[in-house]
């Protein structure tokens with residue numbers, strides 16, 4: 014693509030004449046630069062991309078987009094105010110605006126993004142749509158998928174994936190939109206047909222600083238949605254509800270408690286472990302040429318918990334807007350097997366073992382609430398202290414456990430200075446551990462602290478009696494915590510036989 018065409022996508026402030034250059038590719042990491050690239054210098058959290066411009070030139074960059082002009086560099090430099098925004102717009106332009114050729118569904122929330130996108134994708138797929146899925150676990154393009162590195166990829170990579178999906182005849186893409194992505198302009202230039210913000214609670218203070226800034230980032234997905242799009246908002250969540258009149262999008266609101274929206278979830282029954290409820294369309298709405306008049310239909314949900322019902326409501330409404338038949342929605346949700354590490358039953362025998370990512374107060378609250386709906390003898394809780402997220406989140410996580418301690422009969426917790434989602438145990442600080450321990454001590458809950466996760470898990474398993482439930486809370490899934498537990502349980506079974 015010609016440099017001139019690309020630069021029309023961004024605002025260059027140093028007004029230099031554009032050289033007639035053919036650009037092979039756009040890149041933002043010097044080590045990935047190849048001959049003929051336009052290199053975008055991004056000021057990051059760890060380092061400054063401007064420092065790598067000389068290296069990028071050596072590797073073949075023929076032009077650069079910078080925030081600060083760099084002396085002694087022998088290629089044309091185009092100065093912009095914000096190179097992350099520029100990177101996103103250049104990506105959309107280079108890949109010929111793929112999102113406008115796709116039905117794009119953007120899902121945000123503090124908790125439940127992954128489950129909601131999986132549910133929505135499963136419904137669309139069962140309706141015979143060719144789908145893409147982008148999120149924490151995988152990036153799926155039609156029949157193929159690769160493991161994901163981030164929840165929401167960097168803007169340029171995101172545009173590349175979307176373009177690959179267009180090339181592969183995908184029609185519907187459901188994606189998780191993280192607050193980090195919104196803060197760092199990764200989805201700038203993505204045209205959404207449907208957006209949703211389902212719930213908000215404290216998370217990612219290490220990036221946003223305050224809850225207000227976190228909400229500011231999250232809500233921008235809704236606030237910036239176009240008048241041609243739909244916004245699905247949850248009236249039972251005060252933050253989601255506050256956005257009803259803050260968007261140009263057509264709002265389809267819903268609630269379980271609230272009956273003021275377009276869609277109401279009633280007759281909710283969670284006693285069997287599977288959610289059962291009735292979706293009642295209270296106010297008519299039209300989407301993609303289909304009119305939905307006041308009516309109702311029943312849904313059975315294969316995954317447990319009230320939070321799953323909220324996630325399902327978003328998936329159901331997104332599917333109705335996308336023109337999916339109600340029977341497909343019902344059949345899919347009845348069979349939906351859930352998402353790895355989101356209240357995932359990894360073992361169900363004399364004892365049950367549940368793996369949960371247990372990341373923040375909001376998600377811990379719904380996880381413990383789900384346990385409260387269930388029948389079991391004693392809970393054995395293995396809490397992996399969260400590293401690199403600060404003392405506050407560990408203190409607040411502990412406070413939620415304490416809030417549920419009476420109801421769930423938690424008198425003892427097995428804790429481990431082990432891995433969190435992104436860090437190794439060596440990076441868990443004493444402050445982070447102490448913040449958790451202090452709250453537990455005050456509440457008279459005994460903590461057995463282990464350095465190594467396997468030791469903590471073995472203790473929990475050896476303590477568990479018939480009918481007990483072991484909760485692996487933040488223990489890094491099959492590749493670590495759940496894997497260790499399963500190996501031990503399978504070995505034990507083999508020995509018994």
Ligand SMILES: CC(=O)N[C@H]1[C@@H](OP(=O)(O)OP(=O)(O)OC[C@H]2O[C@@H](n3ccc(=O)[nH]c3=O)[C@H](O)[C@@H]2O)O[C@H](CO)[C@@H](O)[C@@H]1O[C@H](C)C(=O)N[C@@H](C)C(=O)N[C@H](CCC(=O)O)C(=O)O
Nearest residue numbers: 041042043055057058059060062065163164165167191193
């Ligand atoms: C805090 C954060 O989000 N950081 C992301 C950000 O990194 P950064 O801007 O700080 O980059 P940096 O490492 O300082 O480098 C600055 C620039 O120099 C360039 N560079 C760097 C080194 C080099 O040799 N050459 C070079 O050109 C880099 O390509 C970059 O452009 O941009 C990088 C490129 O896209 C991301 O990989 C990186 O994600 C890090 C790994 C990360 O862990 N992010 C997490 C917090 C995140 O985004 N999480 C959310 C989900 C959160 C949730 O809901 O749980 C997500 O969407 O995944």
